[in-house]
Structures are given as C-alpha cells and as structure tokens.
Amino acid sequence: MSRTFDAIIVGAGQAGPALALRLVAAGKTVAIVERHLVGGTCVNTGCKPTKTLIASAYAARIARRGADYGVGVGSVSIDMPTVASRARKVILDSRKDTEDWLAGMPGLTFIRGHARFVGPRRLEVNGETIEAAQVFLNVGGRARVPDFPGIDEVDYLTNSTIIPLESVPAHLVVVGGSYIGLEFAQMYRRFGAEVTVVEQGPRLVQREDEDVSGEIRSFLEEEGIEVRTNACCVALARHPEGVSVRVDCTDGSPQVVGTHLLLAVGRRPNTDDLGLDKAGVAVDEAGYITVDDGLATTAEGVWALGDCNGKGAFTHTAWNDYEIVAANLLDGEDRKVSDRILGYALYVDPPLGRVGMTEAQARKSGRPLLVSKRPMSRVGRAVEKGETRGFMKIVADADTKKILGAAILGTGGDEAIHGILDMMNADASIGVLQWAMPIHPTVSELIPTVVGELKPL
The missing domain is CATH 3.50.50.60 (FAD/NAD(P)-binding domain)
Known part of the structure; x- marks a missing residue:
C-alpha cells in the first residue's frame, strides 16, 4: 500500500505541528508522523515539566525563608507525589492540546508509527509506504548516555x-x-x-x-x-x-x-534509525543532520528542523526553524539561520538570561570592547525581593557602539534579558538603549544604567 502527499513531517515536536498548519492553509495535503509522544521534548520531558518542578522547588525555598520576610510558616514538608502529579498534569494537558489541534486540522493526516526512509522522499511507516515532494524532519533528540566504565x-x-x-x-x-x-x-x-x-x-x-x-x-x-x-x-x-x-x-x-x-x-539527535542514507541525507560525526542556512539537507526536497539539525537545542530555536522554513517556502522570503541572535536561559535560582557573545568570546574576536557590570545587590528590585545574588553584564563594540552580548544572572534575569535581545535584533546602538525610560521598580530598569557605565577594557 502506498499513499502520496504534498508534504510529510516526521515528528510532532515544536516545529512540526506549526509547520503543518501553514502547509495545509496553503492548500497542501500533509501527513505528520509521530512514533512516540506528541509535543516532543519540551512538552513531555523538557521545559513544561521541569519548569513546573522548579516552581515547586522555589515555593519550598521561599517557605523556608518565610521568617526573612516576617512570615511564619512553621515546618516545611515536601509531598513528592503531589509535586510529580502537578508536573504530570501540565504534560498531559499540553500534549492533549496539541493532539486536539492536529485532529482538528483540515487536510492533515496524522500517523502514529516509526517512519524510515526507503528512498528519496519515500518513507515506510507501519508497513505502508508514503511519499511526498517535500519532507521535513523534526525528530528531536534524547539524553546522551556516555560509555563510562560500569x-x-x-x-x-x-x-x-x-x-x-x-x-x-x-x-x-x-x-x-x-x-x-x-x-x-x-x-x-x-x-x-x-x-x-x-x-x-x-x-x-x-x-x-x-x-x-x-x-x-x-x-x-x-x-x-x-x-x-x-x-x-x-x-x-x-x-x-x-x-x-x-x-x-x-x-x-x-x-x-x-x-x-x-x-x-549532553544530548544526541534521534537520527540513527531513520534510514537517512537511503534518502541521501548526510549527518555529521555526532549524528546531527547537515543543513544549509535555510535548513535544507543534502537531499533535494528534505529539510531538518529542531534539535536534530545541531543549530540549537532549545524550543525557541526549533520554533524559529519553523518560521524560517515557512517564510522561505510559502512567503517568498530569504530567512537564514545565521541571521538570528541566540538568547537562552539557565533556570537555576536565580536564573541566568544570556544573549549573544560572552565576554570571553568577545575578547577572542580582537575588536575593541566596552564592558559594564553591576551586582544585583545594587538593583533595587532585587533588594526589595531579598534576592540579591548575581550580576548584570553587558559587552559592546567600542567602534560600532553595538551590543555584542549580555548576561543577567539574578532574579528576573530570564525575562529582563529580552530588553537587550530586542535591541540587538533591531541593530540599535547603545545610545538608543541608554536613553530609554524603563519602568520602576524592575530589574530591567537598570539596563540603561549598565549601558551608561560601559567602559573600555
């Protein structure tokens, strides 16, 4: 048995369902194949459940510090089954939302099973052959298990x-x-x-x-x-x-x-059992699918999005991969991976928000630099919250007066970093940011101050 579609998407992670919606809206017949859990890493084992668990851990931390704020809470205990149940509910609700979205998408055929290439743009799933002029791989990754002795x-x-x-x-x-x-x-x-x-x-x-x-x-x-x-x-x-x-x-x-x-x-891509060699799709030594600046693979009519292409290991980079592919194929644009400015966060407490180059990377570039750093103990919002660990740091090019990168390690750092990320995407000079009028009291309000304190190394 064989079926033909205009497009096949392998994997229902972050990029897959959104791309499916754009394709069916353009009048294409689309099949999306998922062998495990709809929603991918973010929904099932990544962002959604981990940040839910982190929220429970943060609540426990604040409860134990209640006396610091003049609040008596007594002894603090952890009901781990309830903690796990809360995370499980977030997973199941998010997964169901995506499944319902796919089920109600006109022109989409959803197939559960393991897809493997049997030829160029031809795959076998559950003993059936499916083929399309366009194939999009969104197969994600998994934890790397090293070959430690024992x-x-x-x-x-x-x-x-x-x-x-x-x-x-x-x-x-x-x-x-x-x-x-x-x-x-x-x-x-x-x-x-x-x-x-x-x-x-x-x-x-x-x-x-x-x-x-x-x-x-x-x-x-x-x-x-x-x-x-x-x-x-x-x-x-x-x-x-x-x-x-x-x-x-x-x-x-x-x-x-x-x-x-x-x-x-670390992580490894889910590319070792897809029959990529039969489709002419090349991978690097680590198994990541080789793609160009528009996310096209070495095989004509095949693209790779998300964690499997080695261009980013985040939900937001997978989403941006979808945006790039959709814009180029459906909107006549020429979007490139190399144009994006990478930002990300580490969700320890206090969190780290990061964008662009580190100071070390900027130094290695050999360009003249401006650097500024302010401890969170001198950020009013952090003092008010009683969370003063960390600092804010910005690195800029001394000649162009453009921000090269920043780190905000402190309360609200994962949110405040977006003010700098947006200015970098707008290609604005440090003067534009310095003369912005931020809201008080916030962590972000100190960004213009830190910019104003930039000094040559």
Missing part, C-alpha cells in the same frame, strides 16, 4: 526518567555540571535530597564566562550542594547504598556514593 552495571536516571519520580532521593549524584544537571541538582536539594554534582571539566557551565560559572557554583554550594569539578576519570559501580561514582578529582574523596544517579552529560 555504566551497564548500575541503575541511572536521565532528564526523561527523573521527571515522574514520586520520592525524594536520599542522595542524588548528578554527573554533568551544565544546564540540565544544575537545574535538577538545585531542585532536588530544595526538595530535601543531599546532592553532589560531578563535572569532568574545570568549572560548571563552561560555555559561560568564568565569573558566571563562579557565582553559580557559589550560590549552589551555599544551599548545601557539593560540587566536584575536574572529575577526569568517571567510573560507576554498584554499592550497598545505591551507586558509587569514581571521580579522581584533585581534591576530596576519590569517590561519591549516592542512592540515585542522574546522567546529564
């Missing part, structure tokens, strides 16, 4: 399997000191677990500047999280208490023993 001998959690946990580990060992690992580390510390973070590199979140990494480590350690960096020889073994993690760090015990182990050492 990995096959121990139980471990990933960002997916830790989500439904209904009990608090006595001691959670997190291998991986970057974005995913640190969010879970702080979250479970606030739920009451002992937590150790094991990082193979010399510092946490190594993508960020050293002052950002150092400040994050400082406030995590203040909450009682043990951080072990330079863990050059990670190895795993069973232990009567759960799992033993050999770290071989230069300081401290050569092993960490925990009841639970979370692996948070």
Whole structure:
C-alpha cells in the first residue's frame, strides 16, 4: 500500500505541528508522523515539566525563608507525589492540546508509527509506504548516555526518567555540571535530597564566562550542594547504598556514593534509525543532520528542523526553524539561520538570561570592547525581593557602539534579558538603549544604567 502527499513531517515536536498548519492553509495535503509522544521534548520531558518542578522547588525555598520576610510558616514538608502529579498534569494537558489541534486540522493526516526512509522522499511507516515532494524532519533528540566504565552495571536516571519520580532521593549524584544537571541538582536539594554534582571539566557551565560559572557554583554550594569539578576519570559501580561514582578529582574523596544517579552529560539527535542514507541525507560525526542556512539537507526536497539539525537545542530555536522554513517556502522570503541572535536561559535560582557573545568570546574576536557590570545587590528590585545574588553584564563594540552580548544572572534575569535581545535584533546602538525610560521598580530598569557605565577594557 502506498499513499502520496504534498508534504510529510516526521515528528510532532515544536516545529512540526506549526509547520503543518501553514502547509495545509496553503492548500497542501500533509501527513505528520509521530512514533512516540506528541509535543516532543519540551512538552513531555523538557521545559513544561521541569519548569513546573522548579516552581515547586522555589515555593519550598521561599517557605523556608518565610521568617526573612516576617512570615511564619512553621515546618516545611515536601509531598513528592503531589509535586510529580502537578508536573504530570501540565504534560498531559499540553500534549492533549496539541493532539486536539492536529485532529482538528483540515487536510492533515496524522500517523502514529516509526517512519524510515526507503528512498528519496519515500518513507515506510507501519508497513505502508508514503511519499511526498517535500519532507521535513523534526525528530528531536534524547539524553546522551556516555560509555563510562560500569555504566551497564548500575541503575541511572536521565532528564526523561527523573521527571515522574514520586520520592525524594536520599542522595542524588548528578554527573554533568551544565544546564540540565544544575537545574535538577538545585531542585532536588530544595526538595530535601543531599546532592553532589560531578563535572569532568574545570568549572560548571563552561560555555559561560568564568565569573558566571563562579557565582553559580557559589550560590549552589551555599544551599548545601557539593560540587566536584575536574572529575577526569568517571567510573560507576554498584554499592550497598545505591551507586558509587569514581571521580579522581584533585581534591576530596576519590569517590561519591549516592542512592540515585542522574546522567546529564549532553544530548544526541534521534537520527540513527531513520534510514537517512537511503534518502541521501548526510549527518555529521555526532549524528546531527547537515543543513544549509535555510535548513535544507543534502537531499533535494528534505529539510531538518529542531534539535536534530545541531543549530540549537532549545524550543525557541526549533520554533524559529519553523518560521524560517515557512517564510522561505510559502512567503517568498530569504530567512537564514545565521541571521538570528541566540538568547537562552539557565533556570537555576536565580536564573541566568544570556544573549549573544560572552565576554570571553568577545575578547577572542580582537575588536575593541566596552564592558559594564553591576551586582544585583545594587538593583533595587532585587533588594526589595531579598534576592540579591548575581550580576548584570553587558559587552559592546567600542567602534560600532553595538551590543555584542549580555548576561543577567539574578532574579528576573530570564525575562529582563529580552530588553537587550530586542535591541540587538533591531541593530540599535547603545545610545538608543541608554536613553530609554524603563519602568520602576524592575530589574530591567537598570539596563540603561549598565549601558551608561560601559567602559573600555
């Protein structure tokens, strides 16, 4: 049996359903194929549930600090089944919303199953062949499980399997000191677990500047999280208490023993079982699909969107991939991945909002720079909230007077960073931002002040 469509979308993550809507609105017949959960990583194991869990952890933190605000709350306890149930409801509601959206989309055929290429723009799903002039791959990614010695001998959690946990580990060992690992580390510390973070590199979140990494480590350690960096020889073994993690760090015990182990050492694309070679779709050494600036693959009539193309590991980059493809194919535009300015956030508390270059990256560029930095202890809104950890930092080009990048590590940083992101997208000079009149009292109101304090390095 064989069916022909105008377009086939493989994967119902962030980019897939939105692209399907644009295509059917243009009069095309469209099939969307999903082998697992509608909504992709964001809805099922990423943003939606993790930020829901983080909100519960933040509530516990504020409750414990009630006396600081003149509020008596008594002892604070964690009802983990209720915490997990709240996250599960957010997942199921969001997934159902997307499923209902797809079910009511005229001109769309929704197919559940595993699609594999059997030829150029021809796929097999559930024993049936489907083909189209245009194929869009939106297959996402999953947790990378490294080949640590002993990995096959121990139980471990990933960002997916830790989500439904209904009990608090006595001691959670997190291998991986970057974005995913640190969010879970702080979250479970606030739920009451002992937590150790094991990082193979010399510092946490190594993508960020050293002052950002150092400040994050400082406030995590203040909450009682043990951080072990330079863990050059990670190895795993069973232990009567759960799992033993050999770290071989230069300081401290050569092993960490925990009841639970979370692996948070990166992601890998879901591209290894799609038959891409039969379609002429090339991948790089890590398995990411090779795409050009318009997200076209090496195979004619095939595009790749979202985490599987290596152009961004965020929901918003996947959404922007959809916008680029839709604009180019349906609106006659010439949008490019290289034109976008990347912003993102790390949802530890306080959060980190980031856009553009780090200071270290700007220094390596060799251009003359202007830099400004202000501690959150000098931001009125942070003082009023009693959340003064962190700082704001902006880096600009001294010649063009354009902002190159910024970091806001502090309360509201994930929201306030958008003021800078928007100015960078508008290609505005620092003078435009400096003379804006922000609202008081906010975190964002200090951005013009920080701009006004920019000085040569």
